[in-house]
Amino acid sequence: MSAGTFDLAAWSTERLDRVEQALSRWVPASAPAGLGEAMRYAVLDGGKRLRPLLVMAAAEAVAREADGMALRAQTNGAALRAACAVELIHAYSLVHDDMPSMDNDVLRRGKPTVHVVYGEAMALLAGDALQALAFELLTPDDGTVPAATQATLCRLLARAAGFDGMAGGQAIDLTSVGLALTEAQLSTMHRLKTGALLQGSVMMGLACAEAPPLARDALAAYGAAVGLAFQVVDDILDVTADSVTLGKTAGKDAAHDKPTYVSLLGLAASQAYAQALLAQALAALQASGLHNTDALRALADMVVNRSC
Amino acid sequence: MSAGTFDLAAWSTERLDRVEQALSRWVPASAPAGLGEAMRYAVLDGGKRLRPLLVMAAAEAVAREADGMALRAQTNGAALRAACAVELIHAYSLVHDDMPSMDNDVLRRGKPTVHVVYGEAMALLAGDALQALAFELLTPDDGTVPAATQATLCRLLARAAGFDGMAGGQAIDLTSVGLALTEAQLSTMHRLKTGALLQGSVMMGLACAEAPPLARDALAAYGAAVGLAFQVVDDILDVTADSVTLGKTAGKDAAHDKPTYVSLLGLAASQAYAQALLAQALAALQASGLHNTDALRALADMVVNRSC
Numbered sequence: 001m002s003a004g005t006f007d008l009a010a011w012s013t014e015r016l017d018r019v020e021q022a023l024s025r026w027v028p029a030s031a032p033a034g035l036g037e038a039m040r041y042a043v044l045d046g047g048k049r050l051r052p053l054l055v056m057a058a059a060e061a062v063a064r065e066a067d068g069m070a071l072r073a074q075t076n077g078a079a080l081r082a083a084c085a086v087e088l089i090h091a092y093s094l095v096h097d098d099m100p101s102m103d104n105d106v107l108r109r110g111k112p113t114v115h116v117v118y119g120e121a122m123a124l125l126a127g128d129a130l131q132a133l134a135f136e137l138l139t140p141d142d143g144t145v146p147a148a149t150q151a152t153l154c155r156l157l158a159r160a161a162g163f164d165g166m167a168g169g170q171a172i173d174l175t176s177v178g179l180a181l182t183e184a185q186l187s188t189m190h191r192l193k194t195g196a197l198l199q200g201s202v203m204m205g206l207a208c209a210e211a212p213p214l215a216r217d218a219l220a221a222y223g224a225a226v227g228l229a230f231q232v233v234d235d236i237l238d239v240t241a242d243s244v245t246l247g248k249t250a251g252k253d254a255a256h257d258k259p260t261y262v263s264l265l266g267l268a269a270s271q272a273y274a275q276a277l278l279a280q281a282l283a284a285l286q287a288s289g290l291h292n293t294d295a296l297r298a299l300a301d302m303v304v305n306r307s308c
Numbered sequence: 309m310s311a312g313t314f315d316l317a318a319w320s321t322e323r324l325d326r327v328e329q330a331l332s333r334w335v336p337a338s339a340p341a342g343l344g345e346a347m348r349y350a351v352l353d354g355g356k357r358l359r360p361l362l363v364m365a366a367a368e369a370v371a372r373e374a375d376g377m378a379l380r381a382q383t384n385g386a387a388l389r390a391a392c393a394v395e396l397i398h399a400y401s402l403v404h405d406d407m408p409s410m411d412n413d414v415l416r417r418g419k420p421t422v423h424v425v426y427g428e429a430m431a432l433l434a435g436d437a438l439q440a441l442a443f444e445l446l447t448p449d450d451g452t453v454p455a456a457t458q459a460t461l462c463r464l465l466a467r468a469a470g471f472d473g474m475a476g477g478q479a480i481d482l483t484s485v486g487l488a489l490t491e492a493q494l495s496t497m498h499r500l501k502t503g504a505l506l507q508g509s510v511m512m513g514l515a516c517a518e519a520p521p522l523a524r525d526a527l528a529a530y531g532a533a534v535g536l537a538f539q540v541v542d543d544i545l546d547v548t549a550d551s552v553t554l555g556k557t558a559g560k561d562a563a564h565d566k567p568t569y570v571s572l573l574g575l576a577a578s579q580a581y582a583q584a585l586l587a588q589a590l591a592a593l594q595a596s597g598l599h600n601t602d603a604l605r606a607l608a609d610m611v612v613n614r615s616c
Contacts, residue, residue, distance in 0.1 A: 028471055031479070032479055032480050033476070034483060092436075099432065101427075102429050102432065119409075121410050122479065124410065124432070125478055125479050128435070129470050131436065132439070132466050132467075132469040132473075133470050135462050135465070139463035147455050147458075147459040147460075148455040148459075150458075150462070151462070154447045154462045155444070155447035155449060155458075158440050158441070159440075162437050162441050163339035163340075164336075167343065168343055168437070169340075170433050171339070171340055171342065171343035174430065175342060192340070
């Protein structure tokens with residue numbers, strides 16, 4: 001099937017059904033004293049689920065069997081857990097990022113943010129518990145995921161989320177408000193803040209099967225390009241879209257005097273840059289030697305050409 | 309060597325030298341935009357390091373070779389990483405717990421708390437990054453720790469830190485202010501809030517070597533008793549000690565109208581309960597079939613009979 005005829009919507013729907021069911025099963029309503037309710041509010045029923053889709057698409061690209069049933073069986077174990085784990089990390093980062101001491105945002109995915117509904121202290125705890133739960137999901141003791149895969153997934157996720165990944169990028173973001181960053185500095189910030197977890201999603205999907213080194217390097221390049229493109233487009237949409245379309249507050253980068261690609265390069269150059277990154281991502285897939293890359297191709301296209 | 313003549317101070321000093329050096333090496337000064345500085349402030353140069361000591365003591369109790377050099381080699385790999393990882397989780401929980409939306413505490417280990425020095429947003433990020441770093445420490449890719457051990461350590465730590473452990477206990481704590489809890493409710497809160505990570509420390513040390521099931525069950529019982537005793541004594545010291553001795557604000561439980569063992573049972577009965585838990589912990593060690601348990605015995609005694 002060529003990318004031109006690949007039905008991303010149908011492909012995504014089937015994967016997201018499984019991801020949503022798994023998240024609903026694994027994010028515990030039973031957690032004590034309202035913690036479970038806050039965790040579920042933060043995670044369920046919302047979001048584009050881009051990161052889980054990248055995990056599943058990468059896992060399918062490297063899976064040995066490409067026919068439907070076998071593929072589904074393979075990607076229901078480690079890959080499904082990895083998909084949910086990256087989404088939990090993403091969800092926790094949004095909860096903490098929205099808090100008054102950070103971005104102080106009251107709207108997320110079209111709903112009041114977690115601290116608005118449950119209070120700041122519970123939002124803080126819910127975020128903390130979601131991060132721990134991500135690693136818990138990756139380390140089942142039921143024999144479904146090999147120990148070596150568990151260890152690799154935990155390593156990739158911890159690095160993507162930590163000081164040299166998402167948290168480090170957020171620290172740069174925090175201290176860059178009002179500063180005139182160079183493009184290199186802006187790129188470093190986004191490579192860490194958003195790119196690390198997006199690229200990590202791809203690499204975690206890859207880690208669910210054995211892949212040749214060539215494919216590994218190619219998917220790392222794909223993940224890096226898609227990760228950066230995501231942020232460039234985010235900066236563009238912050239200027240060109242409205243809050244209702246975005247499901248979050250539009251124009252907040254400018255309102256907070258945050259450096260963005262649009263403020264640095266201008267709108268037209270930012271749009272051209274996003275397209276160039278898409279071309280890079282697709283070229284990397286071409287060079288990967290992998291055959292089953294339709295979903296990865298379509299996801300890269302979706303990231304760059306999305307309207308929200 | 310009997311417990312009576314065991315020199316806990318000397319034993320601890322040797323282990324803590326290694327733990328402090330490892331923490332200083334692994335908590336990255338290089339993390340961007342001041343994040344590393346805040347992380348290091350939160351972790352280094354302070355604290356009793358009870359959790360790392362429990363990891364090392366448990367690892368030594370189940371290590372095959374009990375002579376000094378071999379033991380040190382064995383406990384320099386997985387056990388040293390586990391010891392540092394639990395301390396990072398503990399440190400992050402203190403950073404977040406001290407924040408204005410939680411306990412709003414300005415003094416910790418005799419120093420201004422992290423948010424006082426670095427601001428709330430950076431404190432939030434430092435805590436988040438410390439949690440991720442804990443899992444990064446447990447999953448090195450240098451061949452020093454077997455993948456199966458890495459996976460087990462991540463599983464134990466994630467469960468101890470998460471919704472059914474520390475974070476869950478903190479949620480109960482948060483929603484219990486001003487309430488009259490039963491002893492069962494208070495015990496559940498502390499079993500999760502403090503006990504899970506203390507017991508988890510013991511179980512992580514145990515996971516660094518192969519131990520018979522009998523020893524595993526016995527050390528789980530030991531960890532549960534020590535974990536609960538720690539909190540009972542904490543409640544006692546909050547009433548009987550002063551802020552300078554504690555290195556944190558004394559009397560804050562009463563000031564915040566938090567339920568404690570002292571408020572529930574009275575001071576004398578709380579002291580008797582702590583001694584009973586110590587006896588339980590020592591009986592569990594006796595039943596473990598393990599020989600090299602002097603450090604575990606001495607640590608239990610120290611937890612119950614400490615003055616700060």
